């Protein structure tokens with residue numbers, strides 16, 4: 001039983017073949033899938049998907065690599081205030097120092113405003129942190145969010161990951177660990193406390209090794225899980241159980257009753 005904590009299911013090809021895409025995630029035993037919106041244009045689509053399908057949950061946010069306006073931020077605030085049932089996190093938000101053409105002050109300002117929003121409404125955050133782990137750590141430390149969140153698509157050293165873990169954040173484990181050359185990240189994920197891990201695919205992005213250039217899909221989460229079990233010492237059963245518990249602890253608004261019923 002899986003929960004994909006980060007899947008852009010509001011993008012094609014999923015939205016072009018919705019019935020088929022939903023059937024596939026059900027076959028793959030995915031009992032929960034969190035869609036993080038990346039800009040205000042997607043808010044309505046994401047919320048509609050949560051209305052239409054039991055296993056779909058929403059995170060709304062303004063992603064650091066896209067352009068946003070103050071109107072977008074107000075719109076996000078207005079929606080969060082209405083407390084939609086299946087809105088369970090703020091995201092995808094963060095900091096990106098990879099593409100230096102993006103206005104840094106603006107990134108930082110939108111990020112801080114959204115952390116404040118998460119704090120005000122007791123919501124966890126889905127964090128994008130690329131080439132920005134040190135400053136990200138400082139920002140999260142300063143923000144001191146009650147619900148913490150996930151460092152999504154983590155790639156980096158054990159020390160970097162442990163800083164976030166000590167702050168109470170979870171580490172999102174995805175397709176990166178399928179790449180032999182991602183040795184540093186694989187070793188990190190092998191050593192981190194199991195209690196700090198959640199699973200994600202970031203589909204349609206981040207294809208697994210062997211599928212480069214192809215579209216990633218949420219149902220491949222089973223393969224991410226399998227690789228994780230190969231990296232870790234614990235039994236597959238224990239890993240599955242712990243990760244599910246981690247996910248339900250962090251996203252306390254996931255419909256726990258419904259998810260455990262199927263267990």
Ligand SMILES: [Zn+2]
Nearest residue numbers: 006008092202
């Ligand atoms: Zn993403």
